[in-house]
Amino acid sequence: MVTTRGQTAASEGKPASTTKQAKPASSKKKASPTRKRRTKKAVEQAKEEEKPELGSKRDVEEVEKEPEVAGGEKEVEEPPTKKAKAEVEPQEAAETGKETAAGEAAAKEEAAATRETVTEEEEAAKEEATAKEVAAKEEEVPKEEVAAKEEDHPAKHAFQEGVIERGHIYFFYRPKVELEEAHSIDDVQRFNILLVPRPPEFAIEPVTTETTNVEEEEGPMKILQPGADVVPAAQPTDVKKKPFRLITVGKKSLPDPEIGGGKGGGRKQVFWATITTVGDDLEELEEGLGEREYETKTRGQRYQGPARLAGRGAYAIVNTQARTQSTRETHLGYHLSHPDPEHFGEVQRVLGIHEASSFVVQVKNPLAPTIGAIRAGLPSYRKVEFPDNIMKEVFGYNKEAEHTRGREDYGLRFTSVERREMLDYEGVELLFIAAREGEEGLESSLGEGRGEALTETELKEAQEDVETVLKELAIDAEKIPAEPLKGEWI
Numbered sequence: 001m002v003t004t005r006g007q008t009a010a011s012e013g014k015p016a017s018t019t020k021q022a023k024p025a026s027s028k029k030k031a032s033p034t035r036k037r038r039t040k041k042a043v044e045q046a047k048e049e050e051k052p053e054l055g056s057k058r059d060v061e062e063v064e065k066e067p068e069v070a071g072g073e074k075e076v077e078e079p080p081t082k083k084a085k086a087e088v089e090p091q092e093a094a095e096t097g098k099e100t101a102a103g104e105a106a107a108k109e110e111a112a113a114t115r116e117t118v119t120e121e122e123e124a125a126k127e128e129a130t131a132k133e134v135a136a137k138e139e140e141v142p143k144e145e146v147a148a149k150e151e152d153h154p155a156k157h158a159f160q161e162g163v164i165e166r167g168h169i170y171f172f173y174r175p176k177v178e179l180e181e182a183h184s185i186d187d188v189q190r191f192n193i194l195l196v197p198r199p200p201e202f203a204i205e206p207v208t209t210e211t212t213n214v215e216e217e218e219g220p221m222k223i224l225q226p227g228a229d230v231v232p233a234a235q236p237t238d239v240k241k242k243p244f245r246l247i248t249v250g251k252k253s254l255p256d257p258e259i260g261g262g263k264g265g266g267r268k269q270v271f272w273a274t275i276t277t278v279g280d281d282l283e284e285l286e287e288g289l290g291e292r293e294y295e296t297k298t299r300g301q302r303y304q305g306p307a308r309l310a311g312r313g314a315y316a317i318v319n320t321q322a323r324t325q326s327t328r329e330t331h332l333g334y335h336l337s338h339p340d341p342e343h344f345g346e347v348q349r350v351l352g353i354h355e356a357s358s359f360v361v362q363v364k365n366p367l368a369p370t371i372g373a374i375r376a377g378l379p380s381y382r383k384v385e386f387p388d389n390i391m392k393e394v395f396g397y398n399k400e401a402e403h404t405r406g407r408e409d410y411g412l413r414f415t416s417v418e419r420r421e422m423l424d425y426e427g428v429e430l431l432f433i434a435a436r437e438g439e440e441g442l443e444s445s446l447g448e449g450r451g452e453a454l455t456e457t458e459l460k461e462a463q464e465d466v467e468t469v470l471k472e473l474a475i476d477a478e479k480i481p482a483e484p485l486k487g488e489w490i
Contacts, residue, residue, distance in 0.1 A: 159328070161321045163229045163450070164420040167197040168472065169334045171311035171353055172289060173252075173484075177304045183489045185252060185350045192307065193247040193273070194285075195315065196473070198232035201457075227453030230316035230446065237471035244285060245423060246277035247430070254352030255359070255434035257441065268434045274378060275428040282474040290479050310484040311353045312338040312469050314454050314461070317361070318446050319416065330417040331435065331445045333358035335454040337461040338469060338485050345487015356455065357437045358445035363422055364429040365395045367410035384427035394418045 175182040176189040202224055235242075255269030277288065289307040296302055313336035322328045335356040339348065344355065366383040391397045395412045396405020406412045414431060417423060435445050443451025466482045483490045 159319070159321070159325075159418050160420060161319050164317050164319055164330075164417065165195075165197050165423075166200065166230045166232045166314070166316040167195055168232060168235055169311075169313050169315040170194040170196070170309065170473070171351065172307040172480075173310055173347075173351060174289075174307040175305045177302055180305055181490050182308075187489075188252050188351075189304070190307075191249045191252040191351060192276075192289075193249060194473075195245045195247065196235065197243055197245075198235065200229055201231045201233045202228050204233045225453065226449030227446075227451070230314075230318075230450040231453050231457050232314055235472040237468065238474055240282055240474055241280050242282055242473075243280045244278075244282070245275060246285070246288075247273050248276045249273050249432075253350065254357070255432065256352055257354075257357060257434040257437035259434070270434070271432050273430040273432055275384075275423065275426055275430065278424055278426050285473065286475050286479060289475075306480055308484045308490060309470070309480060309482045310347050310351060311336055312485075313458050316446060316450060316454065317417065317420075318450065319418075320447075325412075325415065325418075328416045328418075330361045331358050332361050332432075333442045333446045333451065333454065335439070335442060335451075335458045337458040337464070338466070339487060340462050343486050347484045347487055347489055354437050356439045356442045356451070358435045358442050360433040360435050361417055362414040362431040362433070363417055364431060365397070365410055365413050365415070366427075366429070367391075367395075367397060368408070368413045378427060378429060382427050383429070384425045386422070386425065390419070390422060394422070 170193070172192045172194065173182065173188050174190045174192075175187055179187055182188050250272035253271075255271050257268075259269050277285075279285065291304065291306040293301060293303050313334050315332060315334040318331050318333070320329045320331070333356075336353070339345075341355060348354075366386060386395075391411070394415055395410070397409075397411035422428065436442065439451060439455050441451075442454065443449070445451070446454075466485060467477055470477050470480065470482060481490055
């Protein structure tokens with residue numbers, strides 16, 4: 001049953017309004033604004049009612065756009081077109097998935113490789129930066145600290161047994177001031193020994209090898225000849241830089257091993273020597289050995305002639321081990337190549353130079369006072385100042401301890417050359433004790449075939465001319481005379 005507006009109002013308890021008759025259709029009365037709004041609202045409601053039912057294309061698209069919620073997903077049936085396509089092309093979809101997965105894996109591997117490459121480059125850059133930083137710090141470290149670190153090596157704190165040095169030895173004498181030539185020992189102002197250390201020959205030149213069938217599989221075994229550790233490598237010529245050590249002999253001649261010693265022969269001859277120069281610049285050495293002019297307050301201008309070369313050969317310094325430090329010995333042995341036996345003359349005889357000879361070498365404690373009738377030795381301001389480790393470990397002196405080695409407060413008065421570095425300081429005072437003369441005496445002092453090895457080596461080097469010998473020291477033959485190598489004074 002259709003209710004009228006009046007009935008509706010009556011049911012609600014409201015008075016019914018009087019209904020008006022509808023106007024003819026031909027009437028074109030303009031609608032009010034309120035009527036327009038109502039009409040618009042009604043149109044919108046109609047549109048809402050006309051929305052397609054669930055399952056239509058539009059509804060499916062809207063459902064697909066809704067985000068999925070875990071645990072609360074609402075199953076929506078796919079449109080027939082998509083469902084059919086998925087059923088028709090399942091293989092293509094699977095292959096596409098595999099290709100996508102493979103592409104993603106390849107991309108990950110490439111990214112990992114890129115990261116690894118970048119990491120390696122970063123590490124290399126960091127290492128380079130660290131190396132530069134360390135190098136910069138090392139440059140900033142004072143040389144004294146670097147030397148101190150090197151001294152801390154255990155090998156430098158122990159007694160060095162066996163051959164501690166080998167090289168070539170040169171003997172020079174210089175005439176007194178204002179003398180053009182020297183004709184006797186009385187005309188000699190100073191007598192010097194020059195030591196030029198060299199590595200062993202086997203460390204530079206190929207070593208004699210012997211092989212057997214068994215050794216061919218394991219490689220050749222190197223065999224060194226007895227005494228090879230004292231044979232110095234050949235001296236390069238015309239080289240301006242070489243380490244050297246210049247020693248000044250106190251008595252202007254070497255002690256004679258044949259004098260004294262033996263039964264009733266008394267004590268062996270002893271002489272003092274001082275390491276006056278330690279360096280590596282041969283030009284400065286030549287300048288120091290060359291002629292010089294100088295001015296004095298009392299005598300005016302003075303002149304001194306150049307030094308003369310009186311001998312050249314090879315030397316070795318060998319330490320022998322013993323139960324106690326006081327019984328250890330350091331032997332310095334040499335064998336000459338120039339002059340040869342035919343040209344040995346008065347110069348070599350007076351200066352105490354032998355074709356082959358050896359000495360026992362001791363180092364004086366710089367803190368020990370000079371004793372004896374002849375007060376030989378250097379003044380205190382010229383004496384060496386050894387590092388604390390040498391004074392403590394070699395001489396037994398420890399300024400912080402109450403007791404020292406030996407009877408005196410300063411430790412031992414003399415000691416052997418426990419370490420080679422003890423000879424690398426200027427102002428070191430040496431005590432040379434004549435030991436043995438001749439090739440047999442040299443072998444007896446050095447032992448283990450070393451004397452024979454030096455003898456054989458210098459017989460070969462004797463073939464070199466004097467100019468080659470001078471070139472070993474980068475010395476001009478016109479500045480340093482070598483005529484005394486013929487046994488004659490000049």
